[in-house]
Amino acid sequence: MASEIDSTGAEGLGNLFAAAREDGRTVLLPYMTAGLPTLDASVRLFEAMAAAGADGFEVGIPYADPLMDGPVIMEAGERALAAGTTVDGCLEVVSDVVSSTGLPVIVMTYVNPVLRMGVDRFCVRLADVGAAGLIVADLPVDEAGPFLEATRTHGVGLVLFAAPTTDERRLRAVAMAEPAFVYAVADMGVTGTRDEASDKIAGLAARIRDVSAQPIVAGVGISTPDHARAAARHVDGVIVGSALVRLVLEANDADDSARALRSAVAAFAAAVGD
């Protein structure tokens, strides 16, 4: 089901948001840890989510010490690592997901695996596998210089964060860097499911819009279609992570996981499209 529009590189992300803005639509970007339930079966989960209406993906490289992640994604990472998932293996998953779904893929990781490979080399690899963007959970704009340079050189979009605690001075620094999109942290705390919808997203999105023309994507704690619907009114995209990863952790096998994801993603896609 690959579309004619190029979905790779920073341009792929730009195309996605341009098309969505034209249609007045908010995009849905499910997060999934690579290597779940196994490295081989991983791609099938993304295919199922694509069929259910995902507009692109955040593919997580499991990390041993994920400071920004709550219990669900931590457990997913531990399982994937225990099953022998490597950075190379994850990049292969990205390559397969890009070619089989034709959707833009944003790789999510932490600073250290990137530094270990070398920031430039990591970005070359991202470009090679057709990734559209890079999210580094523990990379604030203050330390982003080398990452901005390398992603730009190799045509990959770097995502930067804005949190409810981020003040105007920091917001302007983020805007100046012109990230591929601004990841609006919808709630205080690490990733994980929440009972209540965030009451912070409207205000944060407005503050970001004041200083930046880049797309805004909300994530962290968006756990139900209702949460997603509420957030979607204020932003260009919505990331749903733990609520989906949990389904995979609870499923018996890859078939079970794919089935559960298909119906959950369809519900989120409908909510975001409302």
Add this chain to the structure above:
Amino acid sequence: MLLSPDERGRFGEFGGAFAPETLMPALSELETAFAAAWADPSFRRDLDALLGSYVGRPTPVYRADRLSELLGMDLWLKREDLAHTGAHKINNTVGQGLLTTRMGKPRVIAETGAGQHGVATATACALLGLECVVYMGAKDVERQRLNVYRMEMLGAEVIPVTSGASTLKDAVSAALRDWVATVENTHYIIGSVVGPHPFPWMVRELQKVIGEELRSQMDGSAPDRPVPEVIVACVGGGSNAMGIFYPYAADPTVDLVGVEAAGHGLVTGEHGASLVAGSPGVIHGARTYMLQDDSGQVLEAHSISAGLDYPGVGPEHAYFKDSSLARYETATDAQALEAFHLMASTEGIIPALEPSHALAWIMRSRDELAGKTVVLNLSGRGDKDVEQVASLGF
């Protein structure tokens, strides 16, 4: 100045602040608050008053006569074990506790390995009327049970952490995760010169009292006050070592030696020697030496002593190593145990297992140290380790 971090919190190419954006505003708020407090004479007066009458500073220096004779050197102990709660950790927690009050935050979180920092934090919180939550690896809860009871008696809530290897690294991560959610009303009292800027700088400033006291206690003004030639300290995160090293760092006549945990031996890969056997990377918000695999995954550390069982180290030590301001050595579990028993039986002082590593290196290096004036930073007392050592059949 050469020895302070730059405005981005860098010590040379180490340090910095690699943290989720949610925390970044709190980190710069903390930097501003500490800089203001540290320059404020009334804050310094309050802190000095507590350090004097509550913590028991200055801690003595003691000439270890029998050990000196046995090892053929002039060996002195800086007695941090005599500080209130039994370790140097209290210097930091009383300072950060006062700062918490000054910032108007009612809640404190901390991580702990050996439990000494947890006890010191719980103590400062009891003293200052702050709510206290301590994260502790489940494995450390087992091997340092006495300190868990102490923290609970002091009114703290101890939360066992079961992720990863269930030790200090995981406790630091759990505390940081809590902080991401609670930063608006909570201060994180980190226990060593680790973490994102401004922590390594702030904790060093609060611990450098150890070395400053030593400079005036051993100033060469009398035969019983010789100037140190070698200063030896154990390095986990590196706070007791940086506390005693820093005031001597610009002094080329004093050798500074940090001793890391070699665990079962460096060749086994089961150790905590980030500086000696690790490589540069980013752990817990700072660029420093760390234990990691080829793809940049943090490796588990190992040490008999919970306080040295950590795969990272303070970024300023990384800078000291690369610029040769200090040198770093190791001692194994078995060597540390031997040193533990030697100090107990020859000096009547039961040391913590952490500084036992520093003594173990001194014992091993007696030829090199022969006749020299050597100061061992006795960072803590060993009550917390008695049960563990007894269970090993000694």
